[in-house]
Amino acid sequence: MVGRVSGAARDVIVGAAKALLWERGVAATSPAALLAAADVGQGSLYHHFRGKQEWARAAIESLAADLQAETAAALGDPAAPGLARLLAYLERPRAARAGCRLGRLAFDPQVVADPVLAAPIAAYFASTRAALAQAVRDAVAEGGLRADTDPDDLAAALVGVVQGGFVLARTADDDTVMTAATRAMAALVNAARPTEESP
Amino acid sequence: MVGRVSGAARDVIVGAAKALLWERGVAATSPAALLAAADVGQGSLYHHFRGKQEWARAAIESLAADLQAETAAALGDPAAPGLARLLAYLERPRAARAGCRLGRLAFDPQVVADPVLAAPIAAYFASTRAALAQAVRDAVAEGGLRADTDPDDLAAALVGVVQGGFVLARTADDDTVMTAATRAMAALVNAARPTEESP
DNA sequence: GTCTATAAGCCGATAGAC
DNA sequence: GTCTATCGGCTTATAGAC
Numbered sequence: 001m002v003g004r005v006s007g008a009a010r011d012v013i014v015g016a017a018k019a020l021l022w023e024r025g026v027a028a029t030s031p032a033a034l035l036a037a038a039d040v041g042q043g044s045l046y047h048h049f050r051g052k053q054e055w056a057r058a059a060i061e062s063l064a065a066d067l068q069a070e071t072a073a074a075l076g077d078p079a080a081p082g083l084a085r086l087l088a089y090l091e092r093p094r095a096a097r098a099g100c101r102l103g104r105l106a107f108d109p110q111v112v113a114d115p116v117l118a119a120p121i122a123a124y125f126a127s128t129r130a131a132l133a134q135a136v137r138d139a140v141a142e143g144g145l146r147a148d149t150d151p152d153d154l155a156a157a158l159v160g161v162v163q164g165g166f167v168l169a170r171t172a173d174d175d176t177v178m179t180a181a182t183r184a185m186a187a188l189v190n191a192a193r194p195t196e197e198s199p
Numbered sequence: 200m201v202g203r204v205s206g207a208a209r210d211v212i213v214g215a216a217k218a219l220l221w222e223r224g225v226a227a228t229s230p231a232a233l234l235a236a237a238d239v240g241q242g243s244l245y246h247h248f249r250g251k252q253e254w255a256r257a258a259i260e261s262l263a264a265d266l267q268a269e270t271a272a273a274l275g276d277p278a279a280p281g282l283a284r285l286l287a288y289l290e291r292p293r294a295a296r297a298g299c300r301l302g303r304l305a306f307d308p309q310v311v312a313d314p315v316l317a318a319p320i321a322a323y324f325a326s327t328r329a330a331l332a333q334a335v336r337d338a339v340a341e342g343g344l345r346a347d348t349d350p351d352d353l354a355a356a357l358v359g360v361v362q363g364g365f366v367l368a369r370t371a372d373d374d375t376v377m378t379a380a381t382r383a384m385a386a387l388v389n390a391a392r393p394t395e396e397s398p
Numbered sequence: 399g400t401c402t403a404t405a406a407g408c409c410g411a412t413a414g415a416c
Numbered sequence: 417g418t419c420t421a422t423c424g425g426c427t428t429a430t431a432g433a434c
Contacts, residue, residue, distance in 0.1 A: 009400090030426080044400055051428075102370075108306075153386070160362075160366075163367065167302050168359055183352050185356050229410080245412085250411070
């Protein structure tokens with residue numbers, strides 16, 4: 001209450017918006033649908049937010065904060081071996097068909113058209129790629145990955161195979177495609193480890 | 200003209216629809232926008248198609264046929280070594296930020312809600328995964344990949360890294376993320392090849 | 399803070415003339 | 417085959433009372 005601009009109704013609205021954006025995306029979520037989901041009146045919505053852009057932004061930024069925290073948690077202790085962190089990222093359980101809460105917005109018309117909505121999404125992926133690139137660098141230094149491994153490239157491939165897994169799981173309507181893809185990726189990473197004979 | 204239900208205007212409409220679906224997706228493409236893009240009157244549109252679902256379906260099926268042909272061409276001669284076909288798939292040039300013409304529709308609200316629109320997309324990805332799984336099987340038989348490689352898993356990872364590359368390129372507004380991801384994948388595949396000492 | 403009433407504009411389609 | 421006119425419903429607000 002001190003220095004914060006209220007809370008209750010606003011938080012309920014943002015929470016409902018986050019759920020709806022995950023389910024349907026921005027363009028397909030109407031103010032009316034949000035009111036129903038949040039069980040809040042129109043007056044309340046327009047008191048707390050000037051319009052759709054504002055609540056969509058708040059929801060996306062909150063989703064980005066959630067994902068950032070979850071990804072950091074999945075990677076685990078930064079002092080752990082790089083290879084273990086990277087494999088932990090791949091093997092984290094995911095609701096594949098539901099889609100990545102942020103990645104699924106990549107081609108949402110309203111997100112594409114509005115840099116304010118796109119920015120938090122770009123920031124999340126940049127940050128995740130950076131964290132994975134660091135894990136790769138550590139793995140190389142620790143002898144867990146070949147010295148000629150490009151950290152930025154491999155980080156892009158790791159995040160990519162997960163995001164692609166979401167797309168494939170949705171189109172195939174089958175969660176197991178995600179685990180197939182990440183399992184293959186983990187196998188490749190393990191198979192590509194430096195041999196004991198060739199340091 | 201023989202046994203075909205006309206053509207000219209219909210083909211122009213489908214062509215315009217394909218371009219619009221690639222740019223904006225199904226939900227964000229209105230009949231009015233299609234009329235403007237195709238430079239055709241409303242009477243013409245509703246003469247050739249009963250409604251939005253019908254022209255969207257025609258456009259998606261045509262996009263799927265295009266992609267199927269392009270993917271087959273990228274994979275090259277089916278008699279070529281499996282490893283070469285698989286690497287050719289990865290290295291095919293792509294308009295990364297524009298998105299995959301079909302993959303970008305995976306989370307389109309109107310596609311998600313309508314199996315008629317989703318089916319051709321599912322079929323394309325199933326077919327591409329099958330073709331890559333066959334390339335992997337051939338590569339294993341030819342000694343280009345380790346015998347313990349799972350063909351279906353690796354196929355999912357290959358298509359996945361490409362689809363994820365589209366998502367990352369769009370969110371980062373940077374085409375090079377795609378090539379970074381596919382380059383890392385190609386490097387992993389090469390690094391994982393069976394050593395000469397261990398048959 | 400929250401309510402109800404009202405509105406301009408677009409979406410997707412239909413009707414009926416030509 | 418293609419045209420124009422018209423339509424109900426939804427979207428995204430705004431206005432002003434309480």
